Amino acid sequence: MINYLSEQILLAENGDDEAKKQCFNTIIQLWESRSVFPDGTRPFENFEPIFKALDSLSPENVMPRYLSSSYDGQENEQLGDSTSWVELAKHLDSAARTLITFIFEQAVEHAKNDNTKDWLQHVSGAVDSNEYQFIARFLDEIAPDKTEQRVQNLSNRIAKLEAFEKISKSIRQGLQEELRILETSRT
Numbered sequence: 338m339i340n341y342l343s344e345q346i347l348l349a350e351n352g353d354d355e356a357k358k359q360c361f362n363t364i365i366q367l368w369e370s371r372s373v374f375p376d377g378t379r380p381f382e383n384f385e386p387i388f389k390a391l392d393s394l395s396p397e398n399v400m401p402r403y404l405s406s407s408y409d410g411q412e413n414e415q416l417g418d419s420t421s422w423v424e425l426a427k428h429l430d431s432a433a434r435t436l437i438t439f440i441f442e443q444a445v446e447h448a449k450n451d452n453t454k455d456w457l458q459h460v461s462g463a464v465d466s467n468e469y470q471f472i473a474r475f476l477d478e479i480a481p482d483k484t485e486q487r488v489q490n491l492s493n494r495i496a497k498l499e500a501f502e503k504i505s506k507s508i509r510q511g512l513q514e515e516l517r518i519l520e521t522s523r524t
Contacts (some may be wrong), residue, residue, distance in 0.1 A: 342367075425504055432501030435494045 342363050348356030 428497070428500050428504055431497050432504075435497050435501075439494070 342360065345356050345360035345363055349360045
């Protein structure tokens with residue numbers, strides 16, 4: 338494959354339009370096949386766990402990040418008083434994803450520039466990669482034609498954060514009360 342690509346590059350450098358097209362197509366095919374390259378040879382291999390983690394953090398993802406749904410349904414009845422604590426953990430899971438997503442959205446917003454937008458526009462449809470999908474997803478969510486969906490997502494996220502604030506306040510008060518009791522018992 339490398340020898341073939343080298344030949345195509347040499348022909349392309351000499352101005353052969355068909356060779357330029359073949360060279361381009363070969364490079365795209367190689368790029369699209371990079372996920373099956375052996376360990377240690379994949380471009381962005383070190384970033385693969387990061388991309389997976391970021392996908393799992395999306396507040397719109399129906400699967401909890403940290404807490405499995407094994408506590409749903411009939412098992413909740415068996416948990417008794419623990420059920421409310423499990424439900425609080427689920428809300429915390431959702432709020433954490435909301436906060437982390439907001440931070441990454443801001444990072445993408447501040448990292449993007451005209452070159453990034455231009456590059457994404459040119460590779461759209463030609464390249465399917467985690468890197469492209471990650472950046473494009475954040476940019477797509479704020480696109481003008483997605484305003485209604487964005488309003489709904491933001492409203493849901495704000496509601497999750499308001500619930501988190503109530504949970505946080507309640508837990509903080511519980512911790513302060515426990516600390517007060519412990520400090521009183523020490524003296």
